[in-house]
Amino acid sequence: MTPPKLEAGFVRMPEDEFEAILARAAEQGARRALTDVGLDGPEAAIDIHDLRTLLDSLRMARRTAWQTIVRLITTRSGRTTGLLLALIAGIAVKLKLFG
Numbered sequence: 891m892t893p894p895k896l897e898a899g900f901v902r903m904p905e906d907e908f909e910a911i912l913a914r915a916a917e918q919g920a921r922r923a924l925t926d927v928g929l930d931g932p933e934a935a936i937d938i939h940d941l942r943t944l945l946d947s948l949r950m951a952r953r954t955a956w957q958t959i960v961r962l963i964t965t966r967s968g969r970t971t972g973l974l975l976a977l978i979a980g981i982a983v984k985l986k987l988f989g
Contacts, residue, residue: 895902924930929937962971982988 921930924934959975962975964972
């Protein structure tokens with residue numbers, strides 16, 4: 891490593907050495923962040939894959955729930971059910987059950 895030079899109050903160093911320092915700092919920071927959340931070690935890749943799969947499943951369940959609600963409200967045989975669901979939703983909002 892070349893010793894840094896002082897020019898007009900600024901420290902100057904070769905760009906490739908500066909980039910190497912930045913890369914090393916970024917890698918250490920990423921490792922520390924993963925360790926802090928418990929995603930380090932040999933099982934980390936499996937854990938991250940499982941988390942992504944869980945999130946995908948949650949999104950699919952949410953989408954399916956909304957589709958089911960819309961289908962219940964809009965179908966002819968589900969009008970009574972839709973009316974009851976709307977009534978229950980109104981009561982839940984009125985009672986502030988969802989925040």
